[in-house]
Amino acid sequence: MKSASMEHEKKIAAIASVSLVKNGMIVGLGSGSTAIHMIRKLGEEVEKGLSMKGVPSSEKTAQLAQDLGIPLIPLEKAGRLDINIDGADEFDPQFRLIKGGGGALLREKILAYNAKLNVIITDSEKKVKTLGKFKLPLETIPFATPTLHAELNEMGLKPVLRELDGKPYRTDENNCILDVDILEVRDVNELNRTLIEIPGVVETGLFLKTTDLIIMGQGNEILFFRNDREREPSST
Secondary structure (H helix, E strand, C coil): CHHHHHHHHHHHHHHHHHCCCCCCEEEEECCCHHHHHHHHHHHHHHHHCCCEEEEECCHHHHHHHHHCCCCECCHHHHCCECEEEECCCEECCCCCEECCCCCCHHHHHHHHHCECCEEEEEEHHHECCCCCCCCEEEEECHHHHHHHHHHHHHCCCCCEECEECCEECCCCCCCEEEEECCCCCCCHHHHHHHHHCCCCEEEECEECCCCCEEEEEECCEEEEEECCCCCCCCCC
16 A cells, blocks of 8 residues: 555655646656656657657656657757756755666766756655665766775765666666665765775766755645745856
8 A cells, every 4th residue: 555655655746747738848857757657648648739849867757668669869968957857766855866766877967967957856754854775876987897896885875886687787878786785874965975086986876056946745735835036047
């Protein structure tokens, strides 16, 4: 029953987010179980006549969008996105996120950076007081991953190499993922700076300054959390 209720919360949050998409918009399409509901709803609206173009954050998302008749364009042709809609593995009261459970964190962060409006859709279990119950994914260069594993272990982050079917998982960019434990970390901003400076770490799953709006399903309710803090401007 719990799983069914969480799925319901994901679905109603995802459907609510699609109402923000207007004719002519270029939309960043997130990845993961909650984003799937959003993409399916977008497909329905496109079939009804909504004119929009999507920029997918993963190959899986691209395939689903194509199957549903959603027109896609690459980021280099899209320029600045009007809106980016994606899920999250956790979010805290400061609108900071952990993302990357589905392995698409690098492209997801690129889309988030290049969007005018970033919308996160979640179920109520993703709301936490402190980030870290969900392990933090780090996308890493395969060449550096073994030495990174050792260094992160020395830092007390208990890294685990993500695997799929008994082999190292590879992202769409053909990188590895190390999942690390940050539950005891008190300053995630400082941690993020430290991690991103280590050669071989491509990107972290900490999304610290990108979120403008969180739409969360809670039971049969839809809650909206708006971030009024000024975002750093995109360079595009």
